[in-house]
Structures are given as structure tokens and as C-alpha cells.
Amino acid sequence: MQVFEEIQALLLQHKPFVCYVKPNEAVWNLLVQQTDEIIEFSNQAGFVFMPFHEGKQLVIPFEGNNFSQGNLENLEKKPTESFTSESNQKEAFENLVSKGVSTIQQGKFDKVVLSRKIVLKEQIAIVETFQNLISTYPTAFRYLFFHPKIGLWMGATPEQLVKINQNQFETVALAGTQLYSENVIWATKEIEEQQFVTDYIVTKVKDKVNNLIVSDAKTVSAGNLAHLKSFISGELTADFQANDLIKALHPTPAVCGLPKEKAIDFILKNEGYNRKYYAGFLGEYNKDNQTDLFVNLRCLEVENDVVNIYVGCGITKDSNSEKEFFETENKSMTMRNILVSK
Numbered sequence: 001m002q003v004f005e006e007i008q009a010l011l012l013q014h015k016p017f018v019c020y021v022k023p024n025e026a027v028w029n030l031l032v033q034q035t036d037e038i039i040e041f042s043n044q045a046g047f048v049f050m051p052f053h054e055g056k057q058l059v060i061p062f063e064g065n066n067f068s069q070g071n072l073e074n075l076e077k078k079p080t081e082s083f084t085s086e087s088n089q090k091e092a093f094e095n096l097v098s099k100g101v102s103t104i105q106q107g108k109f110d111k112v113v114l115s116r117k118i119v120l121k122e123q124i125a126i127v128e129t130f131q132n133l134i135s136t137y138p139t140a141f142r143y144l145f146f147h148p149k150i151g152l153w154m155g156a157t158p159e160q161l162v163k164i165n166q167n168q169f170e171t172v173a174l175a176g177t178q179l180y181s182e183n184v185i186w187a188t189k190e191i192e193e194q195q196f197v198t199d200y201i202v203t204k205v206k207d208k209v210n211n212l213i214v215s216d217a218k219t220v221s222a223g224n225l226a227h228l229k230s231f232i233s234g235e236l237t238a239d240f241q242a243n244d245l246i247k248a249l250h251p252t253p254a255v256c257g258l259p260k261e262k263a264i265d266f267i268l269k270n271e272g273y274n275r276k277y278y279a280g281f282l283g284e285y286n287k288d289n290q291t292d293l294f295v296n297l298r299c300l301e302v303e304n305d306v307v308n309i310y311v312g313c314g315i316t317k318d319s320n321s322e323k324e325f326f327e328t329e330n331k332s333m334t335m336r337n338i339l340v341s342k
């Protein structure tokens with residue numbers, strides 16, 4: 001498996017790179033930066049890696065760097081380890097959720113997505129874990145990003161931020177979570193939570209784009225979870241281009257809330273930790289005139305000798321704080337289920 005040997009070598013050489021596999025594809029893409037400088041994004045065509053709020057907006061430009069592709073062969077599942085987190089965050093997270101619910105009930109905003117970082121004091125085998133991630137989540141956008149001055153992240157996200165081809169664009173309204181089963185039935189809270197997201201995106205773009213089409217919400221699976229998703233598409237206009245759309249969408253109501261500015265404000269004042277690149281976005285920007293970006297969910301960061309898993313959930317006026325805590329526990333299993341010990 002050539003690409004995995006190459007990844008191992010790049011990690012040893014401390015070279016910036018990203019390896020990614022698009023949803024439902026069996027092609028790996030590897031982009032290796034030739035220097036180890038931090039390149040800040042200023043509209044260059046490349047693979048972008050953007051933070052949720054503050055932090056370096058990174059790009060590995062396609063021009064001047066090495067891009068290669070190849071077919072993935074069958075990957076054998078590597079034995080996993082179930083690591084436990086040493087700190088118990090249940091009470092603190094439930095208090096945070098309760099504060100979110102009461103602020104919504106006071107009419108300050110409609111929805112906020114609250115999150116936490118689960119720290120595992122363990123060392124993982126990076127390449128083997130990434131192999132498990134690729135083979136376990138075929139419908140997700142899967143990636144491993146490394147920059148010696150930024151860190152190492154990997155994830156398997158179910159959320160497309162936007163796909164743009166010439167002037168055609170597609171995005172999704174994603175929300176609502178439960179454990180996946182054959183006959184998923186959605187409660188009013190989740191249906192409403194997802195409808196909020198669709199309505200918000202439509203309001204943001206409807207007067208600016210042409211031929212807007214919005215699908216009904218469908219159940220989609222993401223690992224062990226099910227979500228509700230609507231597909232939204234349309235055409236960009238001369239006055240509303242790719243960057244305007246990206247700015248309008250990020251951070252999406254699936255990772256931030258609505259209205260956006262009030263939800264960000266609440267998150268920054270109350271979450272009590274830095275999301276860094278979790279709930280940011282990443283992917284191809286302007287590659288052969290196409291842009292294909294994803295929201296950085298179901299991800300982990302390897303930092304010194306610990307693994308940080310980032311998880312969040314959408315809070316509305318009807319949220320129950322304990323249920324939301326367990327929802328984040330379930331979401332953390334996407335990453336926990338594939339970890340290989342060093």
C-alpha cells in the first residue's frame with residue numbers, strides 16, 4: 001500500500017501534507033507541501049484547512065506542490081483499542097447545555113451548537129488509525145492533515161459545506177441525531193431542529209442565487225448514527241460568487257447555531273475551550289475550476305502525547321441536557337471505534 005508507506009515517511013520527515021478520500025470514492029489524494037512554512041489562504045487554488053473562528057487559515061496550494069492519486073485497495077481492519085477519558089465532563093457539559101436552553105427560552109436566539117473536547121491520554125498509531133477510518137466510513141469525507149507548525153488532524157465528516165462547479169452549487173442542511181437503525185423515526189425536536197437549518201440557509205441565499213432547489217429531509221447514516229439531511233442547490237450569479245456563498249454558510253447552523261452571530265457569541269463566551277479546526281472547514285478550493293469543501297466534524301487532533309476528540313450537538317428550546325451529553329458520547333464513538341494503539 002504505497003500511499004500509507006509514503007504517509008509514514010512524510011510524518012517522520014515532518015513535511016506538511018494532506019491525504020483525503022472523497023465520500024463513496026475509492027481514490028486516495030495526496031498533496032505534499034514542499035516547504036514547511038505556514039501558507040495563509042488568500043484565494044490560491046489548493047487544499048484549504050480553516051478554523052472554526054480564530055486561528056490560521058491554511059492552504060496547501062496545488063501549484064508548486066506534489067499532488068498524486070491512486071486507487072485504494074482492500075484495507076484490512078486493524079485491531080482497535082477502547083481508550084477511556086480520565087476526566088468526567090458530564091456535569092459541566094450538562095450545565096453548559098442548560099445555560100444554552102435557558103438563553104434560547106429567553107428568546108436570545110433559536111439554536112446553538114455546544115461542544116466539548118474529550119482528551120485521551122494515549123498514543124495512537126497514526127497510519128493504522130487512518131486506514132481504519134478510511135475503511136470504516138465509506139460515505140464520509142475522510143482525511144489526514146499534518147503540518148509540523150499546526151498539528152495533526154484526522155476525521156470522517158458527513159457534512160458537505162459546499163460543492164461548486166462553474167456556477168452550479170450544492171450544499172446540505174444537516175441536523176438531528178440518533179443511533180442508526182433500520183426504521184428510524186424522528187421526534188418533533190429533531191424535525192424542527194433540521195427545518196431551522198434548511199430555512200436559515202434558504203433565507204441567506206434565496207435573493208442572491210438563481211434556480212434554488214430544496215429537497216425534503218431524508219435520513220442518512222453516518223457511522224453508527226443517523227441524521228436528517230436536505231439537499232440544497234442553485235446557481236451563483238455575477239454578484240454572488242463562491243467566496244460570498246462560503247462566507248454566508250460558514251459556520252453552518254449544524255456547528256454554530258442561529259442566528260449565526262448570536263450563537264457564535266454564546267459559544268465563545270461559554271464553551272470554555274478553543275475549537276481550533278473542529279467545526280471549521282476543509283477541502284479542495286478551485287481545483288480545475290471546482291470547489292469541494294466539508295465541515296470538520298467527527299474529527300480528532302493528536303497533540304503531544306494525547307488524542308483530542310471534538311464533539312458537539314445542536315441545542316434548541318426542547319433539549320434535555322443529559323440526552324445531549326449522551327449524544328456527544330455517541331458521536332465520539334465515530335473516532336473511538338477506529339483507534340489503534342501505538
Ligand SMILES: C=C(O[C@H]1C=CC=C(C(=O)O)[C@@H]1O)C(=O)O
Nearest residue numbers: 175176177254297311312313314
Ligand atoms: C456538531 C456535530 O454534529 C452536527 C452535525 C449533525 C448533527 C448534529 C446534531 O444533531 O446535533 C450536529 O449539528 C458534531 O458531530 O460534533
